[in-house]
Amino acid sequence: MAEAHPVGFQWVMEAKRRGATIIHVDPRFTRTSAVSDVHVPIRAGSDIAWLGALVNYVLSNDLDFREYVVAYTNAANIIEGRFQDTEDLDGLFSGFDPETGHYDPTSWAYQPDSAQQVEDDAERDRAYGDTPGSQESHQSARSESHGSGGAPVRWKGRRDETLQDPSCVFQILKRHFARYTPEMVQEVCGIGPEQFQRVAEALTRNSGRDRTTAFCYAVGWTHHSTGAQMIRTASILQLLLGNIGRPGGGIMALRGHASIQGSTDIPTLFNILPGYLPMPTASQHQSLDEWVRDDEGKAGFWGNVRSYAVSLLKSYWGDAATPENDFCFDYLPRITGDHSTYTTVKSMIEGSCKGYFVVGENPTVGSSNGKMQRLGLANLDWLVVRDLQMIETATFWKDSPEIETGELVTEEIGTEVFFLPAATHVEKSGSFTQTQRMLQWRDKAVDPPGDARSELQFYYDLGQRIRRKLAGSTDEMDRPLLDLAWDYPTDDEGDPEGEAVLKEINGTGPDGAALASYTELKDDGSTACGCWIYCGVYADEVNLARRRKPHWDQDWVASEWGWVWPANRRQLYNRASAAPDGSPWSERKAYIQWDADADDGKGKWVGPDVPDFIADRAPDYVPPEGAKGPDAIGGQDPFIMQTDGKGWLFAPLGVADGPMPAHYEPPESPVRNPLYGQQNNPSRRKVDHPANPINPSFSEIFPYVFTTYRLTEHHTAGGMSRTLPYLTELQPEPFCEVSPRLAAERGLTHGDWVTIVTARAAIEAKVLVTDRMRSLRLGDRFVEQVGLPYHWGGNGLTTGDSPNDLVNLTLDPNVYIQDKVGTCDIRPGRRPRGPELTAYVEAYRRRAGVDMAHPEDGGADG
Amino acid sequence: MAEADRNRTCLTRMPGHNGFEDRARHQTRYASATHLRRLIGSLCFRRPCRGYIAEVNAFLGWPAIRQATGRDRLGRGAAAMSKRSETLEPRTVKADKVVDSVCPYCAVGCAQKVFVKDGKVAQIEGNPASPISRGRLCPKGSASKQLVTSPSRVTKVRYRRPYATEWEDLDLDTAVDMIADRVIKTRKQFWEWEADGNRTRRTMGIASLGGATLDNEENYLMKKLYTAMGAIQIENQARI
Structure with missing residues (x-):
């Protein structure tokens, strides 16, 4: 965190000054480790074994925060008798289909509380005129389509609040994690039992009524074929310790781009629409009713999904969207599974996707398996790159590594390339959403130079041109473009006004005035809203994201700086900061609490933050039979975006690779999984292409683990940092880090060139031989790791080979993000040049016995 | 420049901003030459001559001595200044306007102040008022003026x-x-x-x-x- 988010790290240092213990778990000793109380070197990719053992420590020593766990989590829920654990199936859960690699989650479900629940649910299905079908929806990354809440369960289910029923979540969890012992941690992660004990004690001592512990991760956890489950393990641990929804608790994802949170909320992502509404799936959603049925009427705020969906369609198609035409639902294109970026790159290579916009991103350096990226670009009809600098993605046709080896020839590449210069952050006004969901508006300072334009201007202009060219068309396929509400006020230079777009995102009522809250949205077409979770950012026609009230003029929550979705709540699920009866868990950790005397004795939730709860819902409120949506949220259900109001220790639905986390080895690993017979995540998504061969597991040819990471002085793929003299001077050349033991084993000299090889590529870098990389002892063997900062490419002031060329494509099945951990060889000296490089890598593949008939497998198991 | 002045005032008020506090406190404070002259005098056994006094004065003007004897013990303020550098003004003071912005790199969301002079970005600094960043910027954020003014930016299609x-x-x-x-x-x-x-x-x-x-x-x-x-x-x- 000190490396990648230095300014955010000042708060960790503040905490340390006040007595907090800082624990840093990372394969490398970094700037963070240097100021931490404990550094725990871990083998890259083994986090579930580590966190799972901490879960086991809490459960087997009765160290959980029992009152919190019983009231606020699903620990008491009884799971279907058919459910089988990895304990029963040697690493698989029930419902696995080896043919497709998918799970059918029906056996993970909550047992209904009564026959009435089953009947109600069946009735609901009948009201939609067909049979139950939503259970399969996780298969198209559906889990991510609930980015601000969990997948919808069918009923709240039967509970045993004594937690003694052998089929209750708490007992299932206990059995599942029992094999995650400190000894196993030593064998899998390379972390000794004393260090484990020290961390486990510090963590549990610092959790409970009076104290809370926070987890931070700089999104390294997401870069694994088990990434979502790594974060789930941390969530389970934090829920058991009562560290969610309370001040000083939580799990902080430290994301890496100025508005990467914003581009997830208002997504440029294939599977969701603004506000985490799912993109319609062709096999399930052919009408508005079918589209919203999974969530509609369920307990919690997703129950009002129809209002959010209709309001979005109104903001897209304006007057054309009417109740008679399903508010233009049919204008939405449908997805049919995975259309994520890596799958799309494969389509480009295969010639079924021919036009590509790359906007402020540099995939030939920043995406994994750079060769596949470049092969895709070389097979397009046209490519539009918008950036500040001449990045590698724009120049692939003349200077990519494949040109040097002869695999690509400039004169044979038919791709037409447009490079359009873009405006910087000070040359346009607009809002970024930072990693804690805070929108902050930037004012424009200067005009962009020359042909540089904002994306707002470019896309508005492009849309206008396309609409003009298609005007008069009677082709049904052109209706969504021609009926689009695409008219924004412009400034003197013809640029659309960002605040007008923000107001459309915020939403407007029948009179055209900005709405104040998503609770005002209607499903009858009388309101429009471009992103329901952002509703309120423009309340009373005031741009609240632009607020800059100094922190010294307000309390520590600082609610008047920027605006945080939803409803300016700074801390999510803060109802959990109070005990079930509404009083603070402790004075020390008081945040939101129930004031029974407020509002003339009607009572309301009060505190320094906006309560993440219905403001006047009493703690003893029990929803009446048949209540729907927000009315069905009980007074002790803090997780209001979940259909059961509880934090999920066990996911009965919505996670593609199991209801609980299980440790699997990365697709390339020198280590045999000691926990289960199942070596790799059985649901991992493989990318089957000859340019993506996987190193066989346990290979003596590729004996070392490598992992990639960022440096303070550079930014992702380098377009915004390798081009600046200051930053180049601070980090002037690519390097890799290895331990002295590995250096001795391979004859590597500090400061000299080395070559790093996988089945995909070989790259060169200078080697830093340092104790910062630890040789990890796993049982009776050592595992060595090679650390690779990944920022480099061929253009800019500092240049070098791209470590992402080494990385294979094997994706997490929930979110389709790649596994950055792989195996490699490392040798002294520079890599071969030209065609000799191709032959060099080919020789490695042959020696390692890579199965080119099934290059995506790695050969460990199916 | 009122906005810039307000900034500097803010900086000195900032708890935890010791660097800025130091600078303000040490401004225009020089070593107490009288004290030092007495000290040297007491160590000397013979009466000082005229040339000796000039030498002592020159010696007392050395930055290291000013640092050792004045209040700018870290040598980051007055002690390190020359006659020329005393006359210099930061670019921020001459700016025509100061615009609120946000750092374009990672997702922490550090607040920036963009100083504009003659329609060009003259400087970008952290905004101390931010409850997130409290005025700090990392090496990337601090270099963001170069991001904007870089000569290698492509400005033509x-x-x-x-x-x-x-x-x-x-x-x-x-x-x-x-x-x-x-x-x-x-x-x-x-x-x-x-x-x-x-x-x-x-x-x-x-x-x-x-x-x-x-x-x-x-x-x-x-x-x-x-x-x-x-x-x-x-x-x-x-x-x-």
């Missing part, structure tokens, strides 16, 4: 014809118009009404990557336009 070996110039208006034509053509060429018997109403010919470095308003227009086009392969760094 570049165009590469199919199979060409070099870039060509192209007028911006023509370029956007050509792109619109290509969107229309490719969209139609890869249009798909149905897949596996289900209505899809989409084009599989057009993809997009990027958004995490852009504004919310820009992402909104992108997704809206792409959705109306029927393009679904829309992705950004959040997937990577």
